[in-house]
Amino acid sequence: MQLQPTAADAPCDPSRPVPRVVLEARLRSLQIWMVEQGLQALVVFGHGSALAMATRSHGNLRYLLDWDAEYAQSVLVLPAQGAPTLAIGNVFSVMRAREQAWISDVRFGKGPGLAKEVLALLPSGANRVGLVGREEIPMAVWDGLAAAGASGWIDCSPELARRRAIKDAVEIAYHREAGRICDEIFERLGPALHAGKAVFQIQAELEHHARSRGCELCKTWLTVAPIPDRCRYTRDENYHVPQEGDQVLLGIMLILHGHWGHAIRTGAIGRSNPDAERIFARVAAMHTAMFDGLRPNAEISTVGNAGVVPAEEGVFQFRSGHALGHSYEDPAGTSEFPQPYEAGQATGRPALVQAGMLFELHPNLFIRDVGAASIGDMVLVTEQGAEYLTTFPRHLQIF
Template sequence: MPPLFPIDDAGFLAARRAALLDLAGARGCAGIAVFGHGSALGTGTKSHGALRFLSGWDGHESAALLLILPEGAHLLVASPFMVPLARDLRPDLVVHDVRPDAWGATLGALLPAGARLGRVGFDEMPAGIHRDLGDFGHGPALDADVARLRLVKDAAQQHLHRAAAALCDELFAALGAELSARLPAWQIQLNLEMRARRAGADYCRTWLTIAPQADYCRYWREEALAVPQAGDQVLLGVALTVDGHWGHGIRMGSIGPLSAAHAELAGHVDAMLEAGLAALRPGLPLAGVEAAMEAERLRRGLAAGDPGVRRFRNGHGLGCSYEDPLLTDAFRQHFDPTAAPVAAPELTLSPGMLFELHPNLFVAGLGGAALGEMVLLSPHGADVLLRFPRACVQWS
């Protein structure tokens, strides 16, 4: 894949840091400390998204601490093996080869006595690292401030998300040939994930459920041993990144003709998706998107709380995190029966917001259906970024 940025990204990363510094200054902070894990945790980390948004750095399997000061930004790299890469890729940052147990002393050498630091990502910081930071680890949390800065994607971000969407489409198009080889599902996943990596994704994770009656999202080898057979329901979810910017989608179908029960389930989730897309209009409340999909579900006679029904979120925000903050808060995680009803942020939909909408239903005795679309909010409404057809596919 050719370079996706026609210009260096250092300028707009510096602008993001300057905007956050202004907000921190109003809270009496001399600077900001941003903790983040690397991208190897995939969907399992939120701190990486904030670090990537502000620095462009990915420590992969290692953590890092970004120190933002008015005179410049410093990157404290946890792994010595990542230091050469950090210095090569991020010449706009002062890179420090220092282990986490010495981060507190490094901050002390860079800051005046008594300096107050704002904090980002500290909810995921290991307790031992936090302890060793001493007073530097107890300033005001600025996570919500960063989240607001991340709400609207600029042109460069949109470009990368569109590239990620194109890779998702490529994997959906390749699924048929993989199914015809009659490999176990986990091997099909591996082939698709490697295809995405070769095409330019820096991370890719799929789930693939193949069964007479699809029951839930099957991610791991131990639960994805099924070999495709005639009559099976097939659901594929793709989540990947291009230069740290997420792409995501879900498509479904069957091996051979679609059963009447499966077609009915697919019709339900497609109608819910259309309701969600219709609610994505600038100026409308964010909470209305989930409400519209849930109203369509109820209109179709699908009651909540049925013990034979499993569901996951109807959607979430996308960005430098798989579940971008604030926007994701509007969608309840239905797969967790103990999850409280959402208290959606009082946000108004604005152009540049990016969502994944993926209504889904898994019904005991019938099977499962899920459809997922990447949706960029434009001044005119929902701009669907995936191009692979949404209709159920009948694979031979």
Template sequence: MTGQSLERLRTQRLGQLEELVLRQDLRAVLIHAQGGALGAATRSNAYLRLFADWDGFEASTSLLVERGRRTLILSNPFQLHAAQGIAGIDAVVFSAPSKLGEAVQGLLATSSGDALRIGQAGWPEAQWQTIESMHRALPRAQWEDIAPELDRWRIAKAAPEVEALSAAAALCDEVFSRFPAFLRHDREAWKTQRDVEHFALVSGAEYCKTWLTIGPAAQRPQYLPHENRRKPVPGDQVLLGVMLKLDGYWGHAIRMGAYVEALPVHLRLHGLVHEMFDEALALFGAGADLAGAEKAVQGILSRGLPHVPPGDIFRFRSGHGLGLSYEEPQSVAAFPQYADPFDTGRSAPLEASTGAMFELHPNFFAKGLGGAALGDMVHVTESGSVRLLRTPLDFQLWG
């Protein structure tokens, strides 16, 4: 039923988009989206998936919505047949990225001299040749950024979206349940990653990316084959992060443990990050300021590692919104990206809106000591917050 419910929701949103065209007296709206093959590196993909059950994967796609007509414009001609019959879409056409402006001009049946107001979303990720073609074909067009309006539509998840996100969480659970079978003493970590990702894909995920850190003292998330040549030995820390997409919606979780045997220091690090998670989760009530959750995480870390200089601790963001984007818009203000040297490192107010979905993953990696991270999907409801995964947050003993 989730697929049918999502189809009705997308069709309803297309109607809302046409209402926006009328309300703001726009000639049309043009949504430009990169393909989902970019994973967490694209945010424009979510704007398309908000309205259409389509993903060009390695190819960009544009959606042109006029009053009474919706056209999908593909940049890959080999996908034209596959895109037929998408609910709510009236026509599917092809245009090379360098000719998109001319294609839009033709669909709108306008001349290059006409002054038009056109809404747009996703342009920050468009190729330069695409932007250039727009200015060439429609030099007098006034482009209105409607992304902030669409972002507001995405904060509270509708019931079909919660179902889809719950299904993505369930697939993360399946991945963690199968992980012990893939983790072997004679297999390099990067091959174990590929086993995990392949399992997710053949189980229905349209995209899956992992990070896997194995070693005596984990120092950071490790994504790439050249940094994951190690084979596990007893006593190694093992941290697994899973990021996947199912029906366009992200599932994301992190678990940690050890290979064969647990060392006392690793158990202590796990206990510290578990406390950080529990304290933050307790502050995820509807209407709460999530800057308080970040403050709680920081306080526990400072008290737990008082003798470790801040410069010897690597961290990434403690949480972020989750939905059609890996990081939903208007969802990260409270959680600084510590891994970004240009981030201010300051937490700003952020309301936990009823219906919002978050990934909460407190973490730290202390130089020479080891690392710890736990992550789970959290749905904010009127009565509190709900953790979506069934896999326990306990220290895992694998192997």
């Protein structure tokens, strides 16, 4: 079923915000579903994107409203009929939201006050209410909602996850542009490594490029060392000045008008070494197997498992991939890539790959006192198979 009949063909410029016609079509489609389910209202909670990879809830508000409160919490109240309304936990974000004239009513409330405003925005007498984002609602907000009966509200998170899983043409256009920006950052990495600057300064310059291209957020981890040991994100773990013979891993995570971009590359400065080359070859083989397995109707967990090695002492891996979209880890298609260090397993019915899904495939391998490698790419599933949205060369780079 096509969920957004007027949105998929809407013209879009990925350098500009999502067209309003796209958002209105998504809301209309959701309201039709709400009527079918007998829901009088839907409450959608979202953290701001400042939490970056640590939250999934902001993605629902970007998908439905193209709204992001950055450091604050927001709640959409959508009646089965009528205009969307917002309650926001930051007064400056409220001012910004009120400039979006099509959002008819925007309220300010912090903590318990946010719950109070949400309840005031519900249609009078509503007794069948849907809820999305319960798992990330802070207790200060939840206590107020629960006292008014929110514990009995209906969990509608699976429906939003289902709608977001298959990307339409508009979403794909933004993700393609996000992938291009990742490629541009990789192109800048080599010269930056030879500039005599500390690694944290190189990170700042690379992240600035994404911001200058219109991204609202860019986070990197950059590990530069004779033997790379972990993903290094912060200034205080990246004072090292790159030297010849250092191994290099760069991970990029960015948001472009609410659409995530993500990629990872591995290389060496001047020369690599046999250990690094052996580890990279293992990761490259996993990457190829995952990409080749990403076909419509394949089990997603099979793709994820192709990027995992048997547990052994001194070997560390983070998850080999995840679904990508309006959240860094999109809600549908991510749990099939469990974290190896948590010894997790995918649960529930097998989830199948479908055309229109977008994944980040990033098999990785860290071997204590030996080295590390990772290759990460945005991969779109088409009827014909998998397609890379990030195109920077995947071989072991020599910078």
